Structures are given as C-alpha cells and as structure tokens.
Amino acid sequence: MKVSQQCVGCGQCAAYCPYDAIIVFGRASMNEKCVECGTCVRYCPVCAIAEE
Amino acid sequence: MKAAIIGAGLGGLLAGAKLSKAGYEVEIFERLPFIGGRFANLEYKGFKLSTGALHMIPHGSRGPLAQMLREVGADVEIIDSNPMAVIMKDTGETIEFHDFRKGLSLTKRVKLGAILACSLKFKPKSNISFRDWILKYFDEEFLLKLADSFCGWSLSLQAKDVPAREMLEIIDNMYRYKGSGIPVGGCGAVTGALADVISSNGGRIHTLSCVEKIITDKDRAKGISVNGKTIDADIVISDIGHLETSRMFECRDEVYSERIQKVIPSKGIKICLSSDETLIGHSGVFFTPYAERINGINEVTNADPSLAPPGKHLIMSHQAVISDDLNKEIALGLLDLKKLFPGKKYEVLLIQSYSNGWPVNRASSGSDIGNRTPLCNLYVVGDGAKGKGGIEVEGVALGVSNAMKEIGV
Numbered sequence: 317m318k319v320s321q322q323c324v325g326c327g328q329c330a331a332y333c334p335y336d337a338i339i340v341f342g343r344a345s346m347n348e349k350c351v352e353c354g355t356c357v358r359y360c361p362v363c364a365i366a367e368e
Numbered sequence: 369m370k371a372a373i374i375g376a377g378l379g380g381l382l383a384g385a386k387l388s389k390a391g392y393e394v395e396i397f398e399r400l401p402f403i404g405g406r407f408a409n410l411e412y413k414g415f416k417l418s419t420g421a422l423h424m425i426p427h428g429s430r431g432p433l434a435q436m437l438r439e440v441g442a443d444v445e446i447i448d449s450n451p452m453a454v455i456m457k458d459t460g461e462t463i464e465f466h467d468f469r470k471g472l473s474l475t476k477r478v479k480l481g482a483i484l485a486c487s488l489k490f491k492p493k494s495n496i497s498f499r500d501w502i503l504k505y506f507d508e509e510f511l512l513k514l515a516d517s518f519c520g521w522s523l524s525l526q527a528k529d530v531p532a533r534e535m536l537e538i539i540d541n542m543y544r545y546k547g548s549g550i551p552v553g554g555c556g557a558v559t560g561a562l563a564d565v566i567s568s569n570g571g572r573i574h575t576l577s578c579v580e581k582i583i584t585d586k587d588r589a590k591g592i593s594v595n596g597k598t599i600d601a602d603i604v605i606s607d608i609g610h611l612e613t614s615r616m617f618e619c620r621d622e623v624y625s626e627r628i629q630k631v632i633p634s635k636g637i638k639i640c641l642s643s644d645e646t647l648i649g650h651s652g653v654f655f656t657p658y659a660e661r662i663n664g665i666n667e668v669t670n671a672d673p674s675l676a677p678p679g680k681h682l683i684m685s686h687q688a689v690i691s692d693d694l695n696k697e698i699a700l701g702l703l704d705l706k707k708l709f710p711g712k713k714y715e716v717l718l719i720q721s722y723s724n725g726w727p728v729n730r731a732s733s734g735s736d737i738g739n740r741t742p743l744c745n746l747y748v749v750g751d752g753a754k755g756k757g758g759i760e761v762e763g764v765a766l767g768v769s770n771a772m773k774e775i776g777v
Contacts, residue, residue, distance in 0.1 A: 322724075322725060324721055324722055324723045324724055324725065324726045324727075325694070325719070325720065325721035325722075326419070326420070326720050326721065326722055326726050327410070327417075327718050327719070327720040328410065328419055330412075330718065331410040331411065331412045331417065331718070340718065340719060340720065341695065341698060341719055342694040342695045342698055342719075342721055343694075358400075358401050358576070359400065359401060361400060361725075361726045362724075362725040362726050
C-alpha cells in the first residue's frame with residue numbers, strides 16, 4: 317500500500333488492519349505482514365492510502 | 369420536513385437526534401464505514417481506544433453534552449471524576465486542581481481572586497491572548513505553565529494562541545458545570561446511543577456514503593447528491609466544517625469565503641499506554657505543567673475497567689503540537705512519559721496524531737465562526753462550529769444547541 321503526504325497519523329488504519337501490518341508514528345507505514353488486502357483504504361479519513 | 373445530514377460525527381448525530389425527536393425525517397450520510405467520527409471507539413489489542421477524543425466528557429454529568437444526551441433520551445452513563453483533576457508540581461508532588469492557588473503568596477492569591485472575579489464579569493474585548501492576560505497581572509512561572517498545560521489538554525493550543533476572552537468563558541463554564549466525567553463504554557457508547565435514538569425515531573444513518581454536492585436553488589439548499597443519487601431536503605446540516613462544506617456548492621459570498629479561510633485547525637498527539645498496575649490511581653485529569661510536551665494524562669479504567677482487558681489499565685496522554693517536526697514532538701512526549709512514571713512498567717499501545725484534514729478541532733477554540741452559511745437552510749455543526757466557551761465535545765453540544773435554536777427546534 318502507498319501512504320501519501322495527506323496521512324496525519326491518526327492510527328485508524330492500524331486498528332482496522334486484519335494483519336497487524338501497520339505501524340504508526342506521525343504517519344502510517346506498512347510492514348512485511350501487509351498482504352495488500354486494501355482494508356485500510358476504506359478506513360482512512362483523509363484518503364491517504366492507495367493500492368500500489 | 370426532511371433533514372439531510374452530512375457526516376455522522378458527534379455533531380451530526382446530536383443534530384440528528386434533536387431533529388428526529390422534533391418530528392423531522394432524518395437521513396445521515398457518513399463517508400467512512402463506521403459512525404462517530406473522532407468520537408468513536410477503536411478496538412485494538414483487546415483495548416477500547418478511541419478514534420479521536422479521549423474517553424472523557426469535560427464537564428461530566430452536569431455539562432452541556434450530558435444535558436443534551438438526557439434531552440434526546442440517549443442512554444449513556446457518565447461517571448464524574450473525583451478528584452476532577454490533579455496537578456503535578458515541579459517537585460513531583462501532586463495537588464488537587466482546586467488548590468492551585470495554594471502555591472502562591474497570600475497577596476498574589478487575593479489579587480488573583482479579585483482579578484478573576486472582575487474579568488469573568490467584564491471579559492476583555494480585545495484580542496489579548498490568555499498568556500499575555502496572565503502576564504499583565506502576574507510574573508509567575510507556575511501560572512504560565514499551568515495555563516499551557518490546561519490549554520494544551522483541553523484545546524490542543526498553547527496559552528499564547530487562545531484569546532483570553534474565550535478562556536474566561538471556559539473558566540465560567542467550569543464554575544457553572546464543574547467537571548469532568550468518563551462515559552461508560554467510552555466515546556463509542558455516546559455516539560452509539562445517539563444512533564439508537566435516531567433509528568428509534570425513524571431516522572436512517574448510511575455509512576460508506578460520500579456526499580459529493582449540495583444542490584442549491586438561489587440562496588437555499590434543495591438537497592444533496594450522495595453516491596450519484598439526489599436526496600431532496602428542507603434542511604441540510606453539515607458536520608464536516610465550514611471549509612469542506614463550502615466546497616460542496618458554488619459559494620458567491622466573498623465575506624464568508626474569506627472568514628472561513630481564517631479558521632485554524634488545532635493539532636495534537638495522543639499516546640495510548642497499557643499497564644498492569646495503576647499509574648495515576650483515579651479517573652480525573654492528571655495535569656503535567658512541568659513536562660516538556662505532555663499536557664495531561666488520564667487513566668479511564670479507574671472509572672470503567674471494561675475499556676481494557678481484565679487486569680490492565682488504559683492510560684492516554686495528550687499534547688498540543690508545538691513545532692513542525694511531528695516525529696520530534698512524539699519523541700519528546702514519549703520521553704516525558706518515561707520521566708513522569710520512572711520505574712513503572714507500561715507498554716505503548718498506539719501513538720495517534722491529528723492535524724490538517726483530520727485535526728483535533730476543525731476550528732481551534734476562539735476561531736469558531738458560528739453555524740450559519742450563505743445558504744439560509746444550510747447549517748454547520750461539530751468541531752468546526754462550536755459554541756462559546758465550550759471545551760471540545762461540550763463545544764460541539766453548545767454549537768448544535770445554537771443551530772437548533774436558529775432552526776426553531
């Protein structure tokens with residue numbers, strides 16, 4: 317998944333990620349557990365996540 | 369009469385509950401897959417974290433939000449915190465919030481009492497900041513630090529960025545309503561109960577429904593366009609702030625357009641901790657005026673243990689964002705926590721930051737411009753249109769109350 321500059325780091329994506337694959341520290345980033353399922357896209361309030 | 373509401377955050381849901389109770393046919397459209405906006409629960413590792421605000425109601429069971437919840441029949445239990453708040457001093461000892469004057473000399477205490485009484489009655493008309501207002505009368509480090517701690521905790525601003533008159537309105541409200549309280553079940557219990565009220569009054573809430581446009585006819589809103597479908601409405605309420613709302617219709621009112629550009633969103637950082645042992649010992653606010661960045665902390669599990677797995681405590685700290693370097697701000701916050709709880713074992717569950725398009729408040733306190741828009745039947749509610757002197761969700765409730773008065777509900 318690709319996270320844009322719009323991300324504020326609210327962590328909503330991390331909580332809804334079914335694979336525990338998102339780390340948040342000022343901004344979200346995906347780790348190796350990410351399977352590109354796209355769940356996070358819908359939960360982002362600022363439309364900052366897109367599929368690569 | 370039909371009301372279409374854009375956004376199912378606290379403001380949209382409060383307005384929906386009021387209007388549906390008054391007989392309006394209410395339909396709410398939420399872009400995200402869940403309701404509650406930044407006042408919802410976030411399930412994480414067995415904890416009930418929150419999407420935005422802390423699990424807290426600033427004025428507890430006696431405040432404007434609690435009053436409105438009772439009025440519409442929302443089933444929410446609020447546990448008032450006792451003590452309401454404590455302050456950690458530079459020596460590391462804690463004092464009750466109401467005793468903050470005790471550290472001052474007798475002369476200063478008398479002076480503070482007199483100035484406060486007079487200023488609450490005759491609030492400054494100028495734009496003097498709360499920090500400058502304090503400095504006008506006192507050169508006291510403790511008061512300045514406490515002001516920053518309080519403003520940071522409750523408004524996500526530094527005292528230099530809050531108008532003194534807005535802060536005095538807040539102090540007035542603190543005397544009037546007291547505070548603070550924890551909603552049992554967290555933020556999500558409040559927004560969930562409001563959704564129940566709306567559906568029992570026949571209203572409907574749609575998630576994953578993106579409002580693209582407000583359809584206008586001269587200076588009126590005729591309805592909205594949602595996922596390509598037209599919804600007619602007699603009244604349109606927007607819970608997404610003035611700026612975002614104005615982008616949904618052709619706004620020709622230049623004065624309004626200029627005013628909404630000046631509204632500044634506030635930025636903040638929330639750090640959620642888990643601990644086996646209690647770090648604070650009560651559910652009141654723990655103000656930390658001498659920390660580098662953290663403004664305050666609360667441990668909600670002392671009021672509602674169900675917000676954490678059995679045997680665990682849930683602790684949340686809040687800090688205003690001071691510099692442009694967010695990573696540095698977070699690192700300083702984490703360092704503060706280490707210093708505040710030396711030797712204590714805790715785990716950092718989640719670090720959440722809020723700014724720009726998803727801020728702490730769309731309109732930082734003192735920069736709210738009311739509920740009206742250039743369209744006579746379009747009103748803005750929520751954290752982009754709070755009422756005077758209202759801290760966070762209390763301001764949301766006061767703002768909704770003002771909008772409802774204008775509508776005549």
